[in-house]
Amino acid sequence: NAGVTQTPKFQVLKTGQSMTLQCAQDMNHNSMYWYRQDPGMGLRLIYYSASEGTTDKGEVPNGYNVSRLNKREFSLRLESAAPSQTSVYFCASPGGDQPQHFGDGTRLSIL
């Protein structure tokens, strides 16, 4: 989707491994969000950043850390991956009254 780029698109990890999901937006928005999407659960907010230098927990933050590197980039880190973190991860921007635009997702499998 135009404006929000996520990398990688696919990843397979072993339990206990760590990795960082990257997200960049070129729309000059202040707010950025990380969601996970699981079958039957819908989109659930993991963390968000209202502006550069700030981050806040969402609905399901346990097991994740985030970094708002600059206005463009917002990364999501799994320090010690668990099978329960197998999911599709979406980054989105912005917030407020504007509709959120989503990236195409990272499909993560943890064995």
Add this chain to the structure above:
Amino acid sequence: EDQVTQSPEALRLQEGESSSLNCSYTVSGLRGLFWYRQDPGKGPEFLFTLYSAGEEKEKERLKATLTKKESFLHITAPKPEDSATYLCAVRSYGNNRLAFGKGNQVVVIP
């Protein structure tokens, strides 16, 4: 806590058979209601924003309406390319987050 319930979970339609999707919501004060379309393997794609009861928006075969408790997405004379999952989300005043429903999966059969 903002809550969104979508029904039906899944819907199979014959091409040309019009139908409606429901999004019921509970918020302290509605700042905006959003409809998205999601195709397999893709991120959600924005369709509409509705702000107040009575508001309607249209795009091709889709029409979204809003009341104080629910929103409907009407699909008129659907085509197979309308097959997708449709997501509804709400944002309330004083809240920087969206609350999403679980989606309506629509399949249109030629």
